[in-house]
Amino acid sequence: MSEILIIGAGPAGLSGAIACAQHGLKVTIIDEFIKPGGRLLGQLHQEPSGEWWNGMKEAEKLINETKTLPIDIRCGVSVYNIERHDADWYVYTNEGVFESPYVLIATGAAEYAIPVPGWTLPGVMSIGASQVMTNVHRVQVGKKGIIIGANVLAFAILNELQMAGINIERVVLPAESPISKKESNPEEVLKILTEAGHLAPSALLRNGSKLMKIDSLRRMALKYFPKGGMKINGTPLQLKKAAIEIVGNEKVEGVKLATIDSQGNIISGTEKLYEADFVCIAGGLYPLAELAAVAGCPFKYIPQLGGHVPIHSKNMETPIPGMFVAGNITGIESGKIAMAQGTVAGLAIAMASQSNAKIDEQLQQALQKVEEVRTKSPIQFIPEIAEGRLAMERVWEKESNRGELERVIF
Template sequence: MTNDVIIIGAGPAGLSAAITCAKHGMNVVVIDEYYKPGGRLLGQLYEEPDGSWWNGIKESDKLYNQAINSGVQLKLSVPVINIERQGTEWNVFTNMETLQANNLLVATGAAESPAPVPGWTLPGVMSVGAAQVMTNVQRVKPGEKGIIIGVNVLSAAIAQELKLANISVESMTLPKINSMNHDYAIPKNVVNSLLHVSHLSPSPIIKIGSNLMKYKLINKLALKFYPNKGIKMWDIPIQLKKAVTQIYGTDKVEGVTIANVDDYGQIIPKSEKSIEVDFVCISGGLYPLAELAAIAGCPFYMIEELGGYVPLHNERMETPLSGLFVAGNITGIEGAKVAAAQGTVAGLSIVNNTLNSAFEFELEEAIKQVRIIREENPIQFHPHIQNGRKKMQKYWNEYFANNQESFII
């Protein structure tokens, strides 16, 4: 049996697209390798700028219930192993069966970038995303006292979540600089990223001060006079002038060696000291999880402002391959709200293409909504996301200027 739509990924983008398609009478199947729907929504819990709380588990439950009530078929704990195009249909191969559909949406989200630190293979070392899932989804403490290596938007948001769960976080600090973490180990490169989560801080001083950081002189002075012991957010010191040089322990994490660094991330000799911890979280940021789109044959472009290699697409979430669509963090690292809005756009694009532009007005309105949500998004993973989107549109225009057919058949 050929389905109208197959969606790979049961996160906010995939579920929103599924709901949209199903409400317009389409037969929709959603596949996800995890045993619960929701994707990265499941671990999210943070305070909005207006003081309200964003609870990812509740949001994922809402989307799941809407999808089920709309007639969407969900296949969970089912990994996809291959995608092929045969004629006008997409074949999606899983470990259980092969499914066919006229339209395919890849909404696989994002993955965490590895950030190697000496000793990182010890039990008790994990990514910040793993700590988030353990704490907020599995309700299991990653440990009693830990440290976070890597100061960025993702780690700052998760540090707050660990604090809310009464988990002791000794500090957030930088990794020792190497060829793989250059952007994340230099204090002057890191300081600006924190401006995008300053609203999360309970300190009015930090909130007010962050508004002044857009001025270059103040920005430079702020780093120069940044205290060596760090500035506390949620009672967790954010140490931009210290770096972890080693994680140590015999059979598990027992502590870390930390040292002072200069403005360029270089270790200051004879400044090392040991800190006892029983778990370590490493954060190297996120990148689009786009392998399945690559298997499908979609062209890619490297756009740093979007987080890495991104499949070619337009604002309608179409790719150059007929019947193939993308949505969510696979198109660039943003957040759950943007992903959900993109999912709605992808769903309307599929409906519109199937029904010969019958929903063009609704589609254009949904695209406008994505732009509004992007501008108002309280957490910005990349400060120049708009530039990244403009680059993608430029590549899209250039691609079709060099290819006469509007879609690859």
């Protein structure tokens, strides 16, 4: 039996484990992947300072630190159920049952899948899969590719693929469907790009991002958007093109595109086939929170956090005794913020198990660190993330007040 059990060996889980173990607590981390590091392993981007953020090196630092502490990392372990009996959590896995009074769920995020006719062909993958194959496994995903979906995640990974010498011919939108929603609407996509001005695909959009938030100016810019697209380090972003079918016999051979209007409606007779030997679909990210749901944790749908998220406090605790959450399960943000949140969760658990003034002081400093990192973060997947965090604080306050009332009544 561990004093602390952490599900997820990514940036949040590793940081949480270190914070707990530094206060003498024995920690076990379980993860279904073959090695620890999570999404950090595939991340690579340039900071505003010009320095490079290398996720693999950051993961290595965290892993090396765990080796000096009472932390047991077990990979290749898949969780299929989690229950609470009396004062302990029981986590059921393919390697048996793990028992602990405290559990930290740091399962991260998953990608939205946007169905496109032909998407089951070999050579079609999510944009995140292309990142892992390129940066983690060092496998070239193809020689001529097309990205379907224009969002912050797509552009961040596009840059990584380009640095690896992989040719991306173009970035286009998915055709309109009940699932694609805003991702198929050029006006909505341009709005997202201009709100994320630091990652906008050209100097024009970066410098004019504030002006482009004005609806009339944005519509004008879309009206005169180049037919051939706007170059992103040599790869054209084509906001007026939508993928209507991925074509091939036994594997990807091309993508059939059609011209669309500013609302995403296909213009009949404009269909054309473009060659490609691989396709990346970028639908965005959502919190991977099923385990918290299985455990009975209440949820709240907050679009500014990426969807349904477990109700939690700033200290990363949930309304369920002994259960904490951290990282992208609480809202879609960068690896740096996941690490900062993991530290908060770890200190909050340490505080719950052995309350003292020193831990409380460290916890307050860790909370400040989260805000500092969030403010300086070069990658913001959701522009309204700060609004989402405030919304969750209000939800937590209501949940806490309700809990106090129930204790009084019963």
